[in-house]
Amino acid sequence: MIHIRQAGPGDAVALDEMVRELAAHEGDLEHVLVDAEAWRQLLARPDVRVLIAEDDAGVVGFTSTVRRIHLWTGGDLLALDDLYVRPGHRDKGIGSQLMTAVASLAAEDDLLVQWGVRLNNHAGQRFYARLGATLNTKMTASWTPAQYRRHLAAAR
Template identity: 50%
Template sequence: MTSTRPDLVVREATPDDAETVLRLVKEIAAHQAQSDSVTVTAEQWAGHLGRPDITVLLAEIDRQPVGYVSSVRRLHLWSGSDIVALDDLYVRPGHRDAGVGRLLMTELARRSGGLTITWGVQPDNDAAIRFYRRLGAAVRAKVMCAWSRAAQPVQ
């Protein structure tokens, strides 16, 4: 897909893009002070990028990545239908506020076939919340919990 900016293109990542996707994942983790949480490898990403339930879209300018959005299609048990669970939306510094994030989100919606898209955002990330509201997303407060394997009781 090409935006109104002829130099900005969004395309689906393939297994050949595994190193690029991993680099971008590490960048967003560092931005969120969560670098220690990234344990995935490029080899694992290559496998993930071949799965039909995982979508990663890369935004590129002159074939150089400037951002990405990643999502997983999954069953929503309450509705009995699928939803798209957005995992990350990331735009590199220097390319923010230039329409990259909006284009990535719009393209994800277009490729999602009308399915509801859900995601989380840190409650103190005011810029992201403003951005999502401008897209027309409903912003609702909800606490997300994670139960790591190390914290689970031994059976």
């Protein structure tokens, strides 16, 4: 039996572990800068909503979302940052249950939900399509402080 609930400060260590598991799986572990203490602070923010999936043995997955402004509509949207289910617990409907909980959060204020999925994550794309999500191809760009500082220096 899986129970979905909102994360609290007592979940900071488990969230830190799962974020690191996810980042390692994606080859991005060096980019994780938060730790359990930072998670405690993030969970206190009203715009951050993290949902935990747990069974009798403990925490098995999570979703992290941030409510932010959507400039085109002048309203807010719910940005899904991560959906993660631990190995050994996948293919049991937990991801779907977590996404249903995200939908319930968004439905409270009729918010658009947006998230990214890697182009090579075909299983993830099929999963989201089964949920009824619209999949649009769009590349994501990022600019690290070191990169934009080089740009600034060159522009001077």
